[in-house]
Amino acid sequence: MKAGSKFLNAVSAFALSAGVVASGAGVLVLASAPVAEAATVRSVQVRGAQRAGEEAVRSNLTIRPGVAFSNADIDESVKRLYSTGYFSDVRITVAGSALVVTVSENQLVNQVVFNGNRKIKDDKLQGVVQTQPLGPYNQALVNSDIQRIKEAYSAIGRSDVEVTTQTASVGQGRVNIAFVVNEGERTKIADITFVGNQAYGDGRLKAVIATKESGPLSFLTRKDVYSEDKLRADEEALRQFYYNHGYPDFRVISSQAVLDESTNKYNISFTVEEGTQYNFGEINVESTVSGISGEDLKGLVETRAGTTYNAREIQKTMDAISARVASAGYPFARVTPRGDRNFENHTVGVSYLVDQGERAYVERIEVRGNTRTRDYVIRREFDFSEGDAFNQGMITRAKRRLEALGYFTSVNISTSQGSAPDRIVVVVDVEDQPTGSFGIGAGYAAGGDGFLVEASIEEKNFLGRGQFIRVAVGGGLDDARSYNLSFTEPYFLGYRLAAGFDLFKSQTSSNDDYEYSEQGITLRVTAPITDDLATTFRYTYKQIDYDDDGGLGSDGLAFTPDDNVSGPYAYLIDKGDFTQSSVSQTLTYNTLDSQTLPREGFYITGTHEFAGLGGDSDFYKISARARYFHLLSTEADLIGSIAVGGGHVFATDGNLNVFDQFTIGGKQIRGFENDGIGPRTVDHEDPLGGTTYFTASAEMSMPMPGLPEDIGVRAAVFADAGTLYGNDVNLRGDSAQGTGMSLRASVGAGIMWASPFGNIRFDYAEPIVKEDFDETQEFRFSMSNQF
Template sequence: MKTGSNLLNAVSAVALSAGIIVAGAGAVTLAGVTVAEAAVVNRIEVRGNSRVDASTVRGNLTISTGSRFDNNDIDESVKRLFATGLFSDVRISVSGSTLIVAVDENQIINQVVFNGNKKLKDAALKQVVQSRQLGAYNDAILEADVQSIRDAYSAIGRSDAVVTTRLVPVDGGRVNLAFEINEGDRTKISAINFVGNQAFGDGRLADVITTKRSGMLSFLSRKDVYDENKLRADEELLRRFYYNRGYADFRVISSFAELDESSNEYVVSITVEEGERYVFGDVSIESTVPGIDSDSLRGLIETRSGSVYSAKDVEDTILAISDRVATQGYPFAQITPRGDRDFNNRTISVVYLVDEGTRAYVERIEIRGNTRTRDYVIRREFDLSEGDAFNQVLVRRAKKRLEDLKFFSSVEISTQPGSQPDRVVLIVDVKDQATGEFGVGGGYSNNDGFTATVDITERNFLGRGQFIRGSVGGGEDSREYSLSFTEPYFLGYRLAAGFDIFKTTDSSYTGFEEEKQGINLRIGAPITEELYFSTAFKYTQTKYNDFTATSVISNPERAVINRTVANGGHDTAALSYTLSYSTLDDSALPREGISARLTQEYAGFGADSDYIKSTAKVNYFHMLSEAGDVIGQVSAGAGHVMSTGSTNLDVFDHLFLGQETIRGFDTRGIGPRVFNGGTDVGAAGGTTYFNGTVEASAPMPLVSRDLGLRFNVFADAATLYGNDIAAADFGGQTLVGNNMDWRASVGVGITWASPFGPLRVYYAEPVVKESYDDLKKFGFGASTRF
């Protein structure tokens, strides 16, 4: 900025003769006035302005007619005029009792254009520059715009992009501004090297950080773009990883990237010091808050003596104690863990100190960086708002909730002092990421041939945090359509309400086509951070098309179909509830934790079906080898359905099992079946099932782990039995397999964490089966973000 302050200092030392004016670019000459003297002007004259009104110039002066002023007022006035961005030069002088303000106006930008840009569109670049059409041209702003464009290209891996500018004068004192861009080549990451790690291999640590090495498909994910801020965040991810696995002394010595200009590739080096591995020693609680008994809080401790030290367990304990103390009337209570290391025994004893804490209130929650997600979607994840007691534990909980939404690539929450000593301002910095998915799945069976499913999912619809999914699928004789919608904060409460609409047709039956359609209304809410409750009401209508009295129908549903055709169809109205529990460390690729689900469903309400159905499933994940990143999984499930009416269960209401439960078998592939003579005419279903799975996965051997390929081996087992169809409904046909015969399969698979999303392919070989089972040995599926 040109202010002329140097010349003003000279003016203060030398008294100039009255009427002599020295003017230059940005210089100020005040005739006959020194710093020690204050002048008074009776008139302010503006010169050189053509587009800017003189009143605008006078309005930015700190000098007014009839008032005294000095050199400081001159200096401040010049600064203000330059700050408007309207002028390229400002000169202030005094002639007699007149203050003369001479200005050179900046040119007006007629048009802003971008040339040479392909990877970043004009709309994206216009968002990062300050120069605007019909705005004033300014050298300082133009320089900042050039750097902003370069930064935008660096963010997509083109650090060597070159940006120049060109001005083309047009009539009326205007100019066209052109940004000339040479995008250059993508700047890749050729290697990520770890130094000092002994407990975990380079491949395992590379999985932890978000910066990835460049590969064949890196241009789709853009995870190989070097960014210094992302590398700092990766340091924190490594700390969390080690701290949660006993390495309390872990630290990152250094992390940096070197650019090889000849190949335009970075080499990232991260040097670490792991330290020793610790276990928990003695764990206790001490309270200085009157009315808070330490013994009453012991049941909340997640850290156990003898267990491997974990910072997460310490944080969970702090959170649990903080919640309990707050409910007892101490919202400002502060829980501080005090650790005592025993270096000889490699133990860490922890004492949780409960103090009343400093009184502080949340003055404001400021959201920054969200370009798509609405502010209220972020705010509602906080259990505190403006005016509430500040609680660091609740802030950490909100951060975790925001991260779990998967709406953002990064979430950072910091604090700033408020307007009063007891006020705190929360600053929430987020960065939106893609939340859409395009999925495709399919398989092949001997009966149905190839089947395929395509679905589109958006988890943050219109930035409102709403979930919507549409799906279309089918095979040679079947079609499936569905639409789902969920509002996670129904009526402003933490209630997830939504609906599912669906329709299926199946023409594989002899002599008719089955058509099912219905709607499912549901609502759910968290009970705790790990336990979730939901309830739903589902109505399904079944119809039969192209059905005639002469049709040859040979399947277990024959008598039921004849009955429902006469009644206009078969309807089911069911009310259900579900309890879900999860401690998984990662929903995408769980390595540790448990997930469990219990569902009960009652059907009746005057519809054709009367039953009560119960199903349960539990999954347990555990790291078998940290160094090799080998993950073990054990799953078990069970289900039972029984009639609550005066008649047997309809065939529609039975349980059916297949590839979704036991790989190697087709949908409805196991369990009781009906035969007409020696001909298999269809699955009849059962009333009871049990199933189990043992599985292990590891990075694909002999392949770079950067590709995201994992190899799976598994064994599935299941049984389905107890058919309850009335004997008269079989019409002389034979029911087989109505006993507790187990089936089992073993197989291998490959999971690819591709830029398109997780893709899975498996081959399963049934090792225990019945001759009449329907097999499906090969299956695949994929989904992708967009």
């Protein structure tokens, strides 16, 4: 249109008329030279706007009566009218002192329907297309909607989808439109290969990337869907993997996806250059920040000379130094790692340079892509808000926190220039993922309680608010039942405090005419101390009910062995109702690199508990457990772990109750029932628990031989050992066995599968050291899944 205007200006000196015409793809103006530069009209007449209305047309014009206008105003008016989508043709002419705008209206969309779609439902497609009922029918918009539908099908692996449209007039300028979809066959991935890899085999690298080869269960996982964005993400995953395993020179030379149209399958190939593996050389910290020396910061360094080069450890060091300097009053401080490569001995020395950095402030934080998680849930993971000082280290920590939530498949944080040179806009792009799960746990005790099962449902991001809720129900033989409800608010009262409660109830009854149950509530608050260390405070109130149809003992108050009652513990309880009120504190140290399949890191917990705030229990209890994971072989993806634990309880007033002592079994030492080891009464053979326990475990897992690694099946071998001993319960005339420090041990094997149905684990353990009165349970099965 502008080109046309320039042409008209050139010939306007020879024109005799003063008409102005605008139509279709361009604007044609014939006017005298003065009119071409500036003209006025006294009125604006609109013709053809039956449904849109004359005022709607006038409101989109830049030309006003009595105000001079030019060819540029005509161009802009035509563009605005077309951009509304309501008009198929626009003509602007000047008749005397009037501007005449003649429009031809597009038909209105009466109804939008979808035919032939089975894999994507109507409501999903309705959110994809922009053509909507009561809106204008616009062919350009319809063509764009066709492309959007194709992209939606490509995202689920149907790249050969065909989409056409059908229209039907329903009168009065209205039309029904149908998008007709031929979904075609699902596009699959036949093969993923790597070229140039020497340190790691194809199987190990396939486990790193998100794209997977098609298999029998791929229709459930959808991990065999090809997309360009996913391929780029896989490239980045490979880079991070190599950077964290000593290969700073690694690069992806190319990645290609070739579609075999005869089979409708992709063949994907990554060509890589690994480079040489390096270790860390000399490590230094240099600071130009006043009052903070490099020596003061060396204790924060995670990288150690002689260890394998690891980009993750460099980033953790930068984060720690940045946080320390910022807390000292330098919010703009910048930490820059500088590498000093030695090609002869294959080392990389690292110097961390700390300087003041440029002053910059956060103008705003933009959150994009979150279709379920609410904005404030994302914003609260940042240590700054709009107007605060900008610090790159805080960006990195926020990204790590968002990823650790488990709410998103991807988190990307970028920055852009704000409205001033010292203003920065922080852009957060996320993609929500399912955060709910259901789980089934089961076990079988031969000759014991038989088959036991527990089902649970949990949601980590309830209603997109970041809240956690879990409901679990369990059962077994002898009418055994258990019920649990947990809720956690991760930001209580706006602070980084995770507050919540647990309601629980369990009961056991028997044909031997007794019923035992316990129920109660736990209130808890968890506060972070550092990124790796947190503390939890709890208050627990528990009520234990014991009902035996045989009535009370011969003294009218308590049972004794001579009363010959059938229920366990009956002769050890003074009354039918028993309460326990306690407070406890737990410290948790967590440096695991993954919460689902950790390969490196520690997970350590320590708890001390005091009971005696009312109720019938008076004791002090302390326990701890530590587990360490280490990748024994990166090539074989061989993961080793060791765990140790222990605890002790003593009475602060009188004797312990039978319910106050520790009980351990299959959860700590596989091959035994949950309360299958430790002291028992001689006459009734009831488990008493113990005052002291120690456990140790070692496990090694690797991908299942003979199966592709990306299927997610792993085999494990393990050995468990431990002991539970001591007794401080008044046995009321009975005696105890197994109170000495007697060792129990078991060995076994397990199979773990990260299946489309969830994480499934099956263990078989054989006790190799046990007492005659111990209760064993060789098989255990568990499953959990995301929904």
